[in-house]
Structure formats: C-alpha cells, structure tokens
Amino acid sequence: QVQLVESGGGSVQAGGSLKLSCVASGDTYSRDCMGWFRQAPGKEREEVASIWNTGATTWYAGSVNGRFTISQHKATKTVYLEMNSLKPEDTAMYYCSAGVWQVIAGTCTHKNWGRGTQVTVSS
Numbered sequence: 001q002v003q004l005v006e007s008g009g010g011s012v013q014a015g016g017s018l019k020l021s022c023v024a025s026g027d028t029y030s031r032d033c034m035g036w037f038r039q040a041p042g043k044e045r046e047e048v049a050s051i052w053n054t055g056a057t058t059w060y061a062g063s064v065n066g067r068f069t070i071s072q073h074k075a076t077k078t079v080y081l082e083m084n085s086l087k088p089e090d091t092a093m094y095y096c097s098a099g100v101w102q103v104i105a106g107t108c109t110h111k112n113w114g115r116g117t118q119v120t121v122s123s
Contacts, residue, residue: 002026002112004096009117012086016121020081022096022114031098033108034072034079035059038092038119045095049081050108052101059107064090086121094119 008020020036035050049070050059058070069082079096094117099110 002028002031002098004098004112004114006094006096006114006117009094009119011120011122014087014121014123016086017082017084018086018119019083020094020096020117020119022079022081024077024079024096024098028077028098031100031112033099033101035097035099035108035110036070036079036081037095037097037110037113038090039095039116040089040092043092047110048094050097050099050110051079052108057101057106083119086119088121088123090119091121092119093117 003025006022032053036048037045038048039045048061051070067085072079096114097110098112099108101108
C-alpha cells in the first residue's frame with residue numbers, strides 16, 4: 001500500500017502563487033513516478049503534471065505549462081507543485097498521485113491517489 005498526503009492548498013487572488021506538497025509513505029519502492037491531478041466541480045479529473053523519480057523527465061498539461069513546476073525531494077519522499085500566475089480556472093481539488101514510469105512511452109501510469117487539497121483562485 002502507498003499512502004499520499006497532500007497539503008498547501010488555500011485561497012488566493014488571480015495572479016497569486018501557491019505551493020502544494022505531497023508526502024508518500026508505505027510501499028513506495030514499487031512507484032517510480034509521481035504527479036498531480038485536479039478536478040473542478042462538474043468536470044473530469046485531469047492530469048496536471050508528472051515527474052519521473054530520476055528527476056530528469058517531467059510532463060505538464062498545456063494549460064499549466066510555464067506557470068506550474070513539479071519537483072521532488074527524494075530523501076523525504078515529497079513531491080511539490082509550485083503554482084504561479086494562478087487563474088480562476090485553476091480552481092479545483094488537487095490530488096497527488098504515484099505510479100510506474102513507462103520508459104518507452106515516456107509517461108507515468110498512475111496507481112495511487114491522495115485525498116486532495118483544495119485550491120481556490122478568485123478574480
């Protein structure tokens with residue numbers, strides 16, 4: 001079992017910044033990539049960013065590319081999502097994920113999710 005606990009959500013005005021954190025515990029040896037998803041009311045959950053645990057490869061959704069940065073601290077099994085220039089459309093519940101990196105495809109197959117942290121951006 002892999003447990004993921006997110007923190008750092010909150011309410012900010014448009015143009016502001018937030019930094020989310022996620023700490024992983026449990027059987028993390030079987031997971032070599034982590035990421036962030038988000039789900040707004042009435043919308044499907046969408047992948048926002050992911051990172052291969054080597055740190056060399058990251059992926060971002062087009063809607064956040066250039067504004068969000070995913071990073072990790074391997075010693076503490078923590079992954080971060082730094083969000084800048086926030087927009088009202090970034091309002092959502094943000095979920096941390098852990099998965100298995102697909103080397104050929106260059107993508108993360110996500111297998112575990114945390115309970116989420118709410119981000120609200122006002123105009």
